[in-house]
Amino acid sequence: MADAAVRARVEQVYREDSRRILATLIRLLGDFDLAEEALHEAFFVAVERWQRDGVPDNPRTWLVSTGRFKAIDVLRRRARFRASRPLLLAQVEELEQAQWSDEDVEDDRLRLMFTCCHPALAADAQVPLTLREVCDLTTEEIARAFLSAPATIAQRIVRAKAKIRDAKIPYQVPSLSELPERLDSVLRVIYLVFNEGYSASDGAQVVREDLTREAIRLGRLLMELLPEPEVMGLLALMLLHESRRAARTSPEGELILLENQDRARWDAQLIAEGGALVERALTTRRFGPYCLQAAIAAVHAEAPTAAETDWAQIVGLYDVLLRATPSPVIELNRAVAVAKRDGALAGLTLIEGILERGELQDYHLAHSARAEFCRQLGRTDEARTAYARALELTRQAPERRFIEGRLRELG
Known part of the structure; x- marks a missing residue:
């Protein structure tokens, strides 16, 4: 492939899959910073190797494997100069024998999300850490979402990473008995991800479709794990908002207000799915804020015209x-x-x-x-x-x- 074509393909894979790959590397390595270094090394190598050998059939698995080998090299270099050499060599051996599948890569993002929302972490650090590591939002984007200073957010993220490392917090989805106490933070994270995608805090476009799509995917995964009313409510809310995406901007990318949108362009299938989830959640009478917001979105979706809202x-x-x-x-x-x-x-x-x-x-x-x-x-x-x-x-x-x-x- 030509150099430009390879670079374009690498950039596409980075946009679509880098956070999934990072989540798997974090689980394998147990170290956020080493995983991020390995991720970037893997993509750097991909530019050269894919031009020479062609793009692999499964780029995601190739990048995880390459990142793992790069991390092994780093750990071996560290072992030469540190008193903790036996521990590092044991980590290298364990890493060399580690096995994973493409399904693991898909699920690792949810595992990492629950790790970032572990109750051992400070409450004000859980969501920023997840948005940074799981969703690749910048510190500045997260700060704007929290109406806070970027330096404050950065400090919280650094402290949370250190806590995960020092306390050896496991990278796993909690048991069913532990899920409810961890749910609020995870729901909040997913919704913040969706919001950043639905109305980007900066940039040239109103919508970041990669973030809205990922938030909905995570919402569906969470529904499979724990079909609680608020999980239904959040998924319904995202689907109902997403149903309007095509009508929110003009062909030139200009913003169109809700009352001026062409409702024929709203996605009827998403509206039907979201509306059914709202009804299902409300009938439990155990609904909360996400269900109520979804009910509001459903009223908008059901109105034939803006005037009939x-x-x-x-x-x-x-x-x-x-x-x-x-x-x-x-x-x-x-x-x-x-x-x-x-x-x-x-x-x-x-x-x-x-x-x-x-x-x-x-x-x-x-x-x-x-x-x-x-x-x-x-x-x-x-x-x-x-x-x-x-x-x-x-x-x-x-x-x-x-x-x-x-x-x-x-x-």
Whole structure:
């Protein structure tokens, strides 16, 4: 193959499979940093070898094998200079005899997710570590998801890795008896992954399909392990949101708001599957926040047109959700629903109350919503100021273009 074609293929495999390969290497090596070094060495070797020998039938297995041998070389070099030579040589021997299959590579990502969400780790480190190692989000992307400083997130991740290594936390899916106590963190991680894919925090595109697809895959795996109502609710929520993906942007990649989307482009199959899961979860009467959010998404999906959306029902569901999970972001979403039901002034009053409390000051969607309601009310100067603030906080290119368009309309 030509050099350019090989590089393109290597880049494709990296995008699609690098985190699965990393998860397997972490399990085999028991060391995050060594596994990451081995991963990058394997891809470096692939560029040369695949050009000479051709792309292997199973690139993923080839890369795991190559990464393992690179790690063995590193451990042997370390053994020459360290007092812990016998331990390192024993680790090399164990690694040389390690066996795995392609099914292992597929399941290792779920194993790693549960490891990153182990109760022995600090609660504020579990989700950032999982997003970094399992999903390849950058520290900056994770910091924006948590409205936190990148340095703070980086410190949490480093401490969590050290804890896993020092405490020898196993890389395995917990037993059925242990699953419930670990479930909340794992559900939260999967949803954060989906959200980053559904509306990327920065970059040239609205959607990162690789992340939404992976989050849904993990949600389905979790359903097989533990078909609890909240697992059903989360999977339903992701499917219902994913059903709208094709209609969320124009052919040129421009953002299309929900009320302006062509609903004929919504995926009816995903809506049917998500709606059935919502009904199944709600009938248990043991539902929580994910089920309630999925129910809200289902109301949107069932409306033939934007004008026929049952906003009263959506506001009622947000009321229940707020009691279950108090959150300024949920308050913001409820405020938007109230504005649809009762008018822009009602929504604006609620949003200004949230901002006056000092909450969501650095959240661009809060300022965008405030700007939109000011625009609808003819409060042009306030709308311009709010859109300008939203633009300062927005890093995703299509969202920036949308806000810039609004500012141009306002003169």
